[in-house]
Amino acid sequence: MESPTQSNRVLINANIRTLDPANPAAQALAVRDGRILALGRTDEIRALAAQFLPHAPVLDLQGKTVLPGFIDSHTHFLAGGFSLLAVDLRGARNPAEFVRRIADRARLTPRGEWVRGGGWDQETWPDSPLPHKQWIDACTADIPVFVTRTDLHIGLANSAALRLAGIGAGTPDPAGGEIYRDPATGDPTGILKDAAIKLLEAFIPKPSPDEQATALRLALAEAASHGVTSVQDVTDWKNPSWSEWELFRSFRRRHELTCRIYARLPLVDWDRARQALPAFEFGPAADPWLRFGGLKGFTDGSLGGRTAYFFEPYSDAPGYCGLLQEEMFPEEEMERRIREADQAGIPVSVHAIGDRANSLLFDIFERVAQANGPRDRRFRVEHAQHLLPEDIPRIAHQKIIASIQPAHVIDDGGWAERRIGPERARFTYAFRSLADAGVILAGGSDWTVAPLDPLLGIHAAVNRTTADGRNPAGWQPEQKLSVGQAVAAFTTGAAFAEFAETEKGTLTPGKFADLVVLSADPFTVETSRLREIQVLKTIAGGRLVFDS
Structure with a gap:
């Protein structure tokens, strides 16, 4: 280099x-x-x-x-670097292969260390069973294991990990999360959803500064190999120490960054540490390599984990509509944080997957904009994955940026209709409908959820073929983007989303x-x-x- x-x-x-x-x-x-x-x-x-x-x-x-240079509008950058060091479960074709990969890693793991990693997707397995701690207990013994599903909103812990965390039959479900249990005994199966993951993460050893630096170097090299010259990162998610932000700063001081980072810190930290937030700057006054990019919040979970929040029940889980994230409680707290951050001139972006979560978020954005008055705020919805048709004009009217991750279509398109039925699936990853309405699209990967590969994202947006090979003409083909629209999402659209259209994108x-x-x-x-x-x-x- x-x-x-x-x-x-x-x-x-x-x-x-x-x-x-x-x-x-x-x-x-x-x-x-x-x-x-x-x-x-x-x-x-x-x-x-x-x-x-x-x-x-x-x-x-x-x-x-x-x-x-490509701009990835949604990464978990340091986690992506660590994923290159962890057990890779992406592409495991069945439960047996899932178990074998974990067993192989466990044999190489020193006592006292954890097996970490992820990328598994039970929807690609025969009969789609959620994994169970019993699958891996025999091959991992006393080595604690926690491996996340591809969407990061659900994970599997083995018995050793659950014991360390004190999670048992008597542990209550936290707000915004769920501990899966054996219906006969009440014992945890090992599956933890959203806020329940925090109960375990507190017991996972934190990486050392040297380990973090190694992971960041790997992430930077991965970005460069795929033509990514800027990322808009979800930084220090569930990490109140802001160690990732400090690591980025240290690399910047030593001129080691080879990719520009627009780092978004957790919205919930507005209440805890608003005085410590960096200044939001853009244009010539801003640091060209590392910028604080505002605050990032969450309304709901994921479709694969059945924690995306819908108006109507899941087609494969009658009576169940999903979960709101814990930061949506108590009522009005999400709106208050967004309103106060917006008053301070700080950009806000919020994760929303299910149609009801998206609709709730658009309501909040609309009320905040009315309360605080007109300005160039560039509110962002991260994912905008499942939408009511009537909400698409609202997004355009409010000038909300849709941060989209086209590569998710490759996996989700093979099974999403089992979750929500064909009618709701028509406006799943509704890229063309959004573009036709005049919504600015910012393209990203959600790495580590999908590979850090904009060319894969462009292919997915244009072709919408699925990994199972069942949609050669494209899944929901009416939602395909043109090549120009797809390339723009990863360049000009993403540059606009970070207030950097005068500096990059063309x-x-x-x-x-x-x-x-x-x-x-x-x-x-x-x-x-x-x-x-x-x-x-x-x-x-x-x-x-x-x-x-």
Whole structure:
């Protein structure tokens, strides 16, 4: 990787798609001091470089495609780094493979340490059984285990972990959470949902500073390998020490960041530590590599864990509509926090999955905007996964940004209709309906829930094929985005969502020299081949941070 001081560069003989309507295409560009100096024909930029950048390295891209660096609008960045060190349960095809992977890791785990990891999805298994502690107790013995489902809202603990945490038949369900129990004995099965996970997490050893630094370096390398030059992070989720934010700051001081981080701290910390919150800054005054990006809240859980909150019961759980998160209690607290943060000029983004959770959130946003008066607040709904058709115009009218994660369609599209039925599924991941209504879309991955891979997200938004192979023409195909709309979600839309449209999202003179070199042009390849496109190089602030 190049030195942080290497921020001048020249690219020639490229197919540059700037996404800037005023100058949509170019053959070459010049970078000075980490920002784009000029774009044009190769001969023009060669001449300019000879005069102003005589010592800058020159990359001859031989016709390869260049796009603005991708912006992932929703990550759990440090957790993603740790996931690269943990047991990977993504793609486990059945309970036997799930157990085998955990057993293999347990054999390598020293006594006193935990087996952590996740990515399992029971909906892809025959008959979709939720895992049970008994599956893994025999192969893990006294080694505590806690592994999360792909959505992070539900996890499995073995008996050793439950004993350490003191979770038993007499432990009550916390507000906003659930302990699954054996109906005959009342004993926990090992499955914990949402707020119940906190009962266990307090007993999991905290990673050391060195372990955190290793995880962050892995996350930065993963981002660079996928063309990601900026992330909008859910930072220090369930972590009141803000150790992730402090780690990001330490990397920034040492010039070790190779990806720009827009860090959002928990909304619930507004009551606990509002005086300690960093200042929200944007534009030229803001730090170009690390910014406090406001506060992030939660209304409900996930569809896979049946904790997404709906108006009508789940199709496969009669009488049950899901759960609101604990920060929605007592009543009016979520609205008060959002109102007060908004009064202080701090951006707010809130997770909402189920149609009722989304509708409740839009009501809150509307009342807060009316109470506090007009301003450029850019409220965000994270996920907007299941919507009432009548709520889509409300999102557009209120200028709420929809932070979407298209890659979730690949997994959820195979089983979502079992959960909520075909009618509600019509407005699940309703990307096209939102775009047609004029809603700004900000594309993300939700890493570690899905891979940190914008090209996968673009493919999913455009094709909407599912992992089970049952939807070759696309699941809910009327909700497909065009390639241009999908690429915009991971560039211009995401830049707008973080108040950075004057600094990134397009390749325009004066903006950050953040760009990605691709093996093919997503605008001209067959859409069925979008998934084949590879990242060849990633440049952030003029610095080459990935080279295949």
